[in-house]
Amino acid sequence: MSSRNLVICDPDTEYAARLAAFLNGKRELAFQVKTCSSPDQIQEAAAQMPVDILLISEECREMYDLQGEGEKADKTVLLTSEREGRRDMDAIFKYQSGEQICMCLVQLLAREEKADLLRIRKRGNGRIIGFYSPVRRLGQTRMALQKGRELSRMENVLYLNMETYAGEGLYFPEERQRNMSELLYYAKQGSKKLAAVLAGLVRNQGGLDYVPPAVIPDDIRDVSPGEWIWLFEEILRTSIYDTLVLDIGDSVQGLYRILEACDEIHLPAADDPAASSKIRQFEEALEQAGCGHAAERMVRCDIRRTAPGKGAGQTGSVKRDRRR
Helix, strand or coil, X not given: CCCEEXXXXXXXXXXXXXXXXXXXXXXCECEEXXXXXXXXXXXXXXXXXXXXXXXXXXXXXXHHHCCCHHHCCCEEEEEECCCCCCCCCCEEECCCCHHHHHHXXXXXXXXXXXXXXXXXXXXXXXXXEEECCCCCXXXXXXXXXXXXXXXXXXXXXXXXXXXXXXXXXXXXXXXXXXXXXXXXXXXXXXXXXXXXXXXXXXXXXXXXXXXXXXXXXXXXXXXXXXXXXXXXXXXXXXXXXXXXXXXXXXXCCCHHHHHHHXXXXXXXXXXXXXXXXXXXXHHHHHHHCCCHHHHHHEEEEEEECCCCCCCCCCCEEEEEEECC
């Protein structure tokens, strides 16, 4: 898929260069970003390539408006120094973080049914790696994040937390407004805007892309199995991501169906009698539900919580073996 062309026109060349560097680094958006300092240079760029999106400063706007219609961008957005914005044309406040500017642009295009201008990057069919255990406090989230970061060195990976209580601010900066809840809202609608919404929600930490976890538990509980599966398939179909890493909680609807959708399932386990009993019960329940074949894709991650001559509470990785 070819990329779209975005031009930033601002006489402050240092500002334009910084914003261009940020947008070029947004891996989920297939922008080719160029900069210029005057409307004349926009005209020169338009002679060489179509200008799909133009971000133009207030200083350059009036001169740009005098250009012929054939030289105009498909979508023009004003970079304004006024936080309140303008009503005569679409505008984005320029003196905010690159992340905020990108989110505003994505929202604006999605709202106007112009999300196709984003041209989300895509390759391959993708795969789903799930992390789940009926035993708590085994470091499941830590394992999922570690696996995601390892894979992200070689491929495009997106981490999704599906727990009702992910722990605000524990693993990622707290985000109470734009998080997994917004993504799930669009998933429940089966929205064609999902790819554009996702692009505006994605954050990166330690090289791993993620959507901030939901902060309202019912937003996770209320999603049907079919809506979860649609969400996973839509992300893999329309985004750049080759792999989804799912951190799955107990409260999701259709747990077994979600596990069946995974190409690989990591199962944190422990060596104490209570944990072993829970794992055994879980495996039996899978069989009774007719999902025993999911066990064939499980990678058991054993955690030592007891040690010879010591009391409970010792934690450490013992082994990892794939069940056949």
